[in-house]
Amino acid sequence: MANSNVTLHTRLRVLAMNLWWTWHPEVISIFTDLDPYLWRRVDHNPIAFLNQTTPDEIENRASELVLHSRINYAFRRLDEYIKKRKAWGAVHGGNLNSRPVVYFSAEFGLHESLPIYSGGLGILAGDHLKSASDMGIPMIGIGLLYQQGYFSQLLNQEGWQQENYVNLDIKNLPLQAVRDANGQPLVVMIDTRTGPLSARVWKLQVGRVPLMLLDSNVEENCKEDCELTSRLYGGDDRLRIRQEILLGIGGARILQGLNIFPGVVHLNEGHSAFAILEGIRRYMEYDGIPFHRAHRRVSQYVVFTTHTPVAAGHDRFPPDLVEEQLGLFREKLGLSHDDFMALGRVNPSDKSEPFCMTVLALKGSRRSNGVSALHGHVSRLMWQPLWPSKSESESPIGHITNGVHVLSWLAPQMYQLFETRLGPDWSTRMVHPDIWEMVDEIDDGELWETHQSLKMRLIRFCRRRLHTQSVRLGHDETVNLIDQILDPDVLTIGCARRFAAYKRGDLILSQTERLVQLIQDASRPIQIIFAGKAHPRDDDGKRLLQRVAQFSYNTAYRNRVVFVENYDYNVARHLVQGVDVWLNTPQRPLEACGTSGQKVLLNGGLNLSVLDGWWNEAYEGNNGFAIGHGGMHNDSSIQYKRDAEYLYETLEKEVIPLYYDRDVGGIPHQWVSFMKNTIKTLGWRFSADRMVKDYAERFYLKAATALSAETMY
Secondary structure, rough: OOOOOOOOHHHHHHHHHHHHHHHHHHHHHHHHHHHHHHHHHOOHHHHHHHHHHOOHHHHHHHHHOOOOHHHHHHHHHHHHHOOOOOHHHHHHOOHHOOOOOOEEEEEOOOOOOOOOOHHHHHHHHHHHHHHHHHHOOEEEEEEEEEOOOOEEEOOOOOOOOEEEEEOOOOOOOOOEEOOOOOOOOOOOEEEOOOOOEEEEEEEEEEEEEEEEEEOOOOOOOOHHHOOOOOOOOOOOOOHHHHHHHHHHHHHHHHHHOOOOOEEEEEEOOOOHHHHHHHHHHHHHHOOOOOOOHHHHHHHHHHHHOOOOHHHHHHHHHHHHHHHHHHEEEEEEEEHHHHHHHHHHHHHOOOOOEEHOOOOOOOOOEEEEOOHHHHHHHHHHHHHEEEEEEEEEEEEOOOOOOOOOOOOHOOOOHHHHHHHHHHHOOOOOOOOOHHHHHHHHHOOOOHHHHHHHHHHHHHHHHHHHHHHHHHHHHOOHHHHHHHHHOOOOOOOEEEEEOOOOHOOOHHHHHHHHHHHHHHOOOOOOEEEEEEEEEOOOOOOOHHHHHHHHHHHHHHHOOOEEEEEEEEHHHHHHHHHHHHHOEEEOOOOOOOOOOOOOHHHHHHOOOOEEOOOOHHHHOOOOOOOEEEEOOOOOOOOOHHHHHHHHHHHHHHHHHHHHHHHHOOOOOOOOOOHHHHHHHHHHHHOOEEEEHHHHHHHHHHHHHHHHHHHHHOOOO
């Protein structure tokens, strides 16, 4: 990488091939400066950008803008980052440095230019890899390459969601074909009763962490199997189980093909739990041991994270489908059909019970966890029947609260402010609470002005998106008044999420007249930015979304209530960096964690949320706002009405008065005090660096050590 004869175009391609650039705005700014229109047209994809420019064009443009030194500096920084030897993992990683952590997930949210994620689970997985990279923890990610990704969303005139799927162009993605020891493209193959299933393997570099992605679109497969990795979370049970066989068993065979022996296998949700069975099969075959010994050995090094307190969110498959797809594999394990099904049943003797992937993961892992303190409690209660001799509190499910990758979600302006006030090394020490104490030293006016600039950036972004939406929908009055939509001086509430019934995205619409009064108040108005998708097969979620969209179409307050289509990484980034308040209204306790609010706090926004997930352990009274007191009525309709009343009372009596209480210079000092408190008290606690460090110290190192001891017997 140090060769001075390398062209600028080549150096930029080296940068683009490693997703390290996604959390370094100084690299992104190079592309935006080179050609801002092209950058926007290629959806912020640097590979596509470079594929549409020549080396001479890059040289000429860089000379005009004096960009040579910035490109060379970024090139050197990436080189130094990759070669760094003093990261936390190198010092504290123990035997992980020879036997890495392998992290399985059905989706990874890394950037909007790689749409192989649907929402929070994938974003969490992407943040996990990024922080593992920053901390130098040896890790390999394993997932699926979805040729059509998750859908792009459009709304029709009635506000009904339309799904649009577009094939990804491999040549415009930072992928490299993985090759075996003979230099041939690595292909994994799994036998099923309906025929073999094959997949090639691509590598995506995320800083120091390689992410291996399985792609079933190969000539060895039939047409149906070629389309197996087309869409994320699409199709019926048969397609879903074959995807999960590919992810779990196929993912584990990647390691075998590359002669990698993991110290830890971390399953992010139950989709990849078949990896446990492949690990058992490998030990039985390699060491000649029976199933029960191999099962015990594998469980020593498996870590399982469950994210779902909603029963319907756990994959379950009927016995005949399991036998059809895994019968040949079952025979290799030497198990009868009933014994195999028992691995995925809460009650092994109940032959009518389907095979549950979460049960398989819990039975096959020595260490498992929920993703917040409250979710850990809910999970122990939910799965206690698996351990009938234990009380609920003794169920072996702990918790590690999720966090977010700070540098991926922190606005550049906020980064510069922290660098100036917290010190140039603050980002390498963010897990230490003392570093955040310096937030109190930031001038109120400086923090407020920084936030206001981000809010204006959000509003400009929304206006651009709404202009496109309004032209398509024929909302001429919106097109004509686009510059009047959203006001930077008005309290701005962000409300974006997956539209599912338990998330109650329409709670704020439950008292329409009261809401309209708040929107149209002459002296202290509010405005709301909505965004989010419903699952393609969730008509209830679509109807909920439609209600919100139709509300935003009302001409009486269209300038104060907007719905931004196609919620993705880019929309989320703008929202969490620019809103004053983040609204979260799930039905407690069904929000496992809810990391979007954690991204908001880094940028000075305040949370207004039901006391669920992470907010249940974060709220302190002077760092945001609570909806209610954590109560849960047995009748969900009564709880809905109660929470709606709590929401309006909190808005009217706490949020709005605090926001509009200004000094003569227009600065809301008490509000800014809340902003400082939220950054100071929560910034370190809810970072992905803290989360990954917790996994390393509490799970990874112990699992790897236990495996080393187990293999001696």
